[in-house]
Amino acid sequence: MLLSGDPAGTALVARWHAMTLAVLEGLEAAGVARPAPDRRVRAAFLLANDLAVLLLAPQLEAVLGEDVLSADGMARWAAEGIDVYAHGAFVGPADTSTNTTGGERR
Numbered sequence: 001m002l003l004s005g006d007p008a009g010t011a012l013v014a015r016w017h018a019m020t021l022a023v024l025e026g027l028e029a030a031g032v033a034r035p036a037p038d039r040r041v042r043a044a045f046l047l048a049n050d051l052a053v054l055l056l057a058p059q060l061e062a063v064l065g066e067d068v069l070s071a072d073g074m075a076r077w078a079a080e081g082i083d084v085y086a087h088g089a090f091v092g093p094a095d096t097s098t099n100t101t102g103g104e105r106r
Contacts, residue, residue, distance in 0.1 A: 002051070013047075020047045053077065 001009035021043040027033035036042035053060065057069050066073045 002055070017043055017047055020044075049081075
């Protein structure tokens with residue numbers, strides 16, 4: 001239903017997106033989330049990440065050796081997700097505290 005283009009699935013995703021958007025707006029207002037340049041896309045991105053875990057649970061279990069929907073699996077997944085969302089997954093030149101010569105970055 002969600003992946004087939006079925007109107008009911010499309011409507012459901014639209015409702016979930018609206019709810020995600022409202023939560024994101026609240027988190028931004030509370031100072032917990034950085035303001036998004038394109039809040040609708042950010043809400044869709046976050047929703048897609050959450051749905052991917054549910055839709056790919058059997059495949060994720062195969063590669064991780066643990067059911068990501070079990071209590072232990074969710075704790076493991078959440079810890080990594082929070083780390084990635086809070087600190088990012090990649091390091092770039094602007095993210096480093098020193099330059100290539102070892103001096104402080106200004």
